[in-house]
Amino acid sequence: MTDELYPVPAEWAEKAIINADRYAAKYRESVEDPDGFWRREAQRIDWIKPFTTVKDTSFHEDDFNISWFGDGTLNLSSNCLDRHLATRGSATAIIWEADDPNERGMTISYRELHSMVCRFANALKAQGVKRGDRVTIYLPMVPEAAVAMLACARIGAIHSVVFGGFSPDALAGRIKDCDSSLVITADEGLRGGRVVPLKHNVDEALDQCTSVTRVIVMRRTDTDVPMTEGRDIWWLDAEAGVTADCPPEEMGAEDPLFILYTSGSTGQPKGVLHTTGGYAVWTSMTHEYVFDYRPGQIYWCAADIGWVTGHSYIVYGPLANGATIVMYEGVPNWPDPSRIWQVVDKHQVEILYTAPTAIRALEREGDEWVKKTSRKSLKLLGTVGEPINPEAWGWYHSVVGEGRCPIVDTYWQTETGATMISPMPGATDLKPGSASKPMFGVKPALVDDKGHILEGAVSGALVITDSWPGQMRSVWGDPARFFNTYFTHYPGYYFTGDGCRRDEDGYYWITGRIDDVINVSGHRLGTAEIESALVAHEKVAEAAVVGMPHEIKGQGIYAYVTVNAGCQVDEKLRTELIHWVRAEIGPIATPDVIQFAPALPKTRSGKIMRRILRKIAEGDISHLGDTSTLADPAVVDDLVANRPSNA
Ligand code: 6R9
Secondary structure: OOOOOEOOOHHHHHHOOOOHHHHHHHHHHHHHOHHHHHHHHHHHOOOOEOOOOOEEEEOOHHHOEEEEOOOOEEOHHHHHOHHHHHHHOOOEEEEEEOOOOOOOOEEEEHHHHHHHHHHHHHHHHHOOOOOOOEEEEEOOOOHHHHHHHHHHHHHOOEEEEOOOOOOHHHHHHHHHHHOOOEEEEEOOEEEOOEEEOHHHHHHHHHOOOOOOOEEEEEOOOOOOOOOOOOOEEEHHHHHOOOOOOOOOOOEEOOOEEEEEEEOOOOOOOEEEEEEOHHHHHHHHHHHHHHOOOOOOOEEEEOOOOOOHHHHHHHHHHHHHOOOEEEEEOOOOOOOOOOHHHHHHHHHOOOEEEEOHHHHHHHHHOOOHHHHOOOOOOOOEEEEEOOOOOHHHHHHHHHHHOOOOOOEEEEEOOHHHOOOOEOOOOOOOOEOOOOOEOEOOOOOEEEEOOOOOEEOOOOEEEEEEOOOOOOOOOEEOOOHHHHHHHHHOOOOOOEEEEEEEEEOOOOOEEEEEEOOOEEEEOOEEEEHHHHHHHHHOOOOEEEEEEEEEEEOOOEEEEEEEEEEOOOOOOOHHHHHHHHHHHHHHOOHHHOOOEEEEOOOOOEEOOOOEOHHHHHHHHHOOHHHOOOOOOEOOOHHHHHHHHOOOOOO
């Protein structure tokens, strides 16, 4: 197979922070002498007390440990704010663009952001929040979301940001799991012209949670929302009477910074725990090298703060680097499919980082929406969240970037904290669809079923053989689950859950999840989570959920549902179940197809044969493979014969 190759443009090779020679030298150093490499890289962060140990890690069960810069102390909010004040205090930190193009946005300098964060940090303290407490943030994409995160980091509270699209039930689960004492929300959110009833959702969630004693509510739409006496307080009232003087808390490098819930292959979402020092070095370094970022450049990561991309590449990495970020409240295609490019022109964005699903959706609308904008400011494009198909890559490159902007296809996970495999624009010749080469300090390997490392051009399961500074440290409240999920499939290695191919040039091509996680529009969903939501419905006896190919979303959700005896299956129930799942988890989990099935294909030991269900969902019914181990092979014929018309 010959892959298209886009060589590094000459001006990038000349001017970039990392060129091909530097990449090779630094990569070699990073894996041969990690201590020396990271000791130097860590100087990008201001430490209160310098560390003496760099790396103390083992992935083996008997001495399992992940600790970086362990005896150093720092505060990440002061790395993102205070240290820029002397040289860049009046420089813009956040350019905020509202959902509605006619609403005035906001520009916030580093000095202003610093005082907003300090004031709000004092407000949190006044509400009783202490170092180590958990604070749940359920906000729209407004500057206050970044302020809330940084304020927690300033006082050593652990934030747990929950995406505004999650339902009250999903929010409640995440509040309960980490025992949050305080929730920060808004009256309502605005997204794509629609109102999101955030405060209402919080009220509903809190009916189930006893740990929360305070709710701070920011006014976004100024709607009247009920306020519970003694529990709820307006953001501005919480700030009344506190000063903007808040010395940063001295945090240990391994003190928790945040928890972020993500889906795995089993039922409950897990609270991915990140700590302070390693994460700071890792996000700042990757942001600088992957985006070739220089202060003054306008940088826009179009993710939501509710996902890890928003944590690492809207807030912590860029602000640690003194970047000017665009923060956008809305969606790329509202009020029309030109919006994203209009925002690029309006704010003269130089670096744009978005997801393949957005690119595919915009491509489908036609080139005119793009071409009627200038986009001359753009220098570099990025993608994240799922594999990008070469066709969409080509459109992004030639139509959006007019052939002039390299594309960095960044592969990483909530668990990895920041980018693991990615091109660097001045160093890496691009192959559309390949995340290309490992980041400094990252040692990827491909393994077979038995865990043997495969050499050369092969496919296998993607593992990482050694630790990197921004690796997650635990599953909140369940360290055993952390070890079991990531370090037992292939003992001694971190297992990503992804399949991958490596080509003759050593480029990595991620092929997608090989566990029971599906990736819908770049959002991770566990099939087990959707199944539990379905079976929680009184009419559902059993459910099996698999991914199916979807033109825009990458993967869609295909649910096989068996109803209880005597229950009628009809369109009404189908719609009811779709609404049910949306209410249980949130709109991102909306099933695309529900197939009612009298029975599911099972082995004699009672295991659902998902392989077959996946094939049927894909419409690949001539390749069902061996069905002889099934308890009742006739079940499969029924499923094939009764695929719904929208499948
Ligand atoms: C950052 C983020 C992680 C999963 C990951 C993989 C997929 C992310 C990708 C990619 C191919 C890329 N993924 N980036 N696959 N190419 N550039 O997305 O984190 O939400 O935890 O998802 O997303 O399957 O395992 P998260």
